[in-house]
Amino acid sequence: MRSLGMDPRTWNTSLRSVTGTALVAMLLGLLATGCSVRRMAVNEVGDALASSGTTFASDDDPELVKAAVPFSLKLMESLLAESPRHRGLLSATASGFTEYAFAFVQQDADELQDKDLAAAEALRARAKRLYLRARNYGLRGLEVGHRGFTAKLRANPKAAVTAARAKDVPLLYWTAASWAAAISLSKDDPDMIAEIPQMEALMDRALALDESYDHGAIHSFLINYEMSRQGAQGDPAERARQHFERAMELSHGWLAGPLVAFAEAVCVQKQDVKQFDALLHRALAINPDDHPEFRLVNLIMQRRARWLLARRDDLFLMPNPPAAKASPGS
DSSP states (O other), X not given: OOOSSOOGGGOOOOOOOOOOHHHHHHHHHXXXXXXXXXXXXXXXXXXXXXXOOSTTTTOSOHHHHHHHHHHHHXXXXXXXXXXXXXXXXXXXXXXXXXXXXXXXXXXXXXXHTTTOHXXXXXXXXXXXXXXXXXXXXXXXHHHHHSTTHHHHHHHOHHHHGGGOOGGGHHHHHHHHHHHHHHHHTOTTOHHHHTTHHHHHHHHHHHHHHOTTHHHHHHHHXXXXXXXXXXXXXXXXXXXXXXXXXXXXXXXXXXXSHHHHHHIIIIIHHHTOHHHHHHHHHHHHHSOGGGSGGGHHHHHHHHHHHHHHHHTHHHHSOOOOOOOOXXXXXX
């Protein structure tokens, strides 16, 4: 099921490493101290978690990461309960819930769709809840730097986002990404659909401030979103193609995400099966070990590429071959 705009399957980012034995030990050792000292300790651990490295991103076992991430996310939520205005931790929590929801909940739902519809819908409902949780953390992070931001965004989205600066781009991106993903799972909810202008304003502002963010993540998002954007000028497929080309440039061709995004969002809608096949096979030809910092995200996107190829006959209305002519005298 292709989502509206941010289908996190277009990600060209990686799951963060959000915990570590040393950090947990530090936290447990300091939580029992006095209030001010405890707040200082929580902030230090929060800083470390928010800027953590690539332990998860370079992992070659998505199932192992799937089992580990929930603990990390709950740890970050526990820290936020102690330090609710920690901007870096709010951003990391927003991104973590978004990535987890797509890679390990929504993808499972999509693959289960044809086998058990009820179970797939239950997973999608869970994914939506996780996306909205991520969205709320992102909005909280933006509120820290811009008081009253959420109310202003609701009242006048385009005007509200002009307050955002380059340092806000991660929060703009992850708030919009999670919001769009939730909207994509809410096609029968007019209240959610009515929030599209807010999500769109956040992502467009992020693009204006730093179009190269995270190896072209914003452009990868827009590959998909341009195919459903309302009121924009020009051909949606051409706009999507321009974002695809820029995403490929910014990622140096190291990421499978833009290839999978264009194949799913554009080739299916245009019924271009030849390019669909070519792009997905290019995605599968990427060696995840060539760039370990992207290993996990490439494995996740290659899993989706294989799933899309398996559904090829369902996605394309293949023309029937012409009927064979009867032999003379038959």
